[in-house]
Amino acid sequence: MIRKIMILLAVLVAAYGVLIAVAELPPYGMSDNPVHNQVSERYINDALEDTGALNMVTSIVLDYRAYDTMFETIVLFTAALAVVITLKSDKRKERSGK
């Protein structure tokens, strides 16, 4: 019983700390947040001229951050490979081989 009360107290203290930290964050969506620095400014101003793509998300994913997407496709390849290796049975091959 005392253990449960201690766990509850620890969770409450942790939640209080997290809420204090969240209350210190700048409000969501304001234009003078520190997120909007020179990097996003560069993308917003120069993406059309640099890549010629109207969709800025695609121009970042497939041009500025192309290495990232390349290894993302390799991650997908690895996922399919793992599923095939673990679950593929040899039954079909034997049936077609006979």
Place this chain on the structure above:
Amino acid sequence: MDFIAADYWLIALMSILVVASLAMYFIKNLIHAVIVFGAYSLVMVVIWLLMNTPDLAITEAAAGICTTVMMMVVIFRTKRREE
């Protein structure tokens, strides 16, 4: 802080998200939990649309349905055991 109408819609939809994710944890039947997950991703699509990100809305709609189908297949392939 002053709210506009879209903020109230967002708060309502996000509380649905909280309820759905708690429900996914507490539901014992796996098929029902996967159906709740489908509803979760549908609500998430509406939230992305309200936040003016149609890119993420399309991706969430497609990927949410695809994960639901994959989980359904995995649940049908495994056997159920009562405790």
Place this chain on the structure above:
Amino acid sequence: MRDFILKRVAALILPFVCVYGFYVIFHGHISPGGSFAGGIIVGLSFIAFSTIYGIEKGRAKLSEDVLTWTESFGTLWYGIMGMVGIFKGVPFLANKLAGIDLGLPGELFSSGLISYIGLGVGIRVASTMITIFFTLMEDEE
């Protein structure tokens, strides 16, 4: 899943779903969407087909060889498109630096290598989803 109404409705709807997926892939650099979402939509059309009509008919549409080739060569296609930059003497995966004509923004085949890379990624994601689904459904007898 051998319902008559379900089969007719699927036969009417699924071709348009597949075409819409390719639309999202090809217009990834113009309209919202992108190659990942489009590839998943194309994969979902085939997944729905083989759920409704049976796994054997789905396998007859897309044989194992086709899936293996698209699966393996999607990533290689990405690498080949990146090597264009190397042959021109600029860094790997360069687009504007490699001197490729970017075209008029808003047209279908504009923005240089982005549309070609997007096509490869989309086909690759679709084949991954279909491969995982077919492998999971295999022993359903």
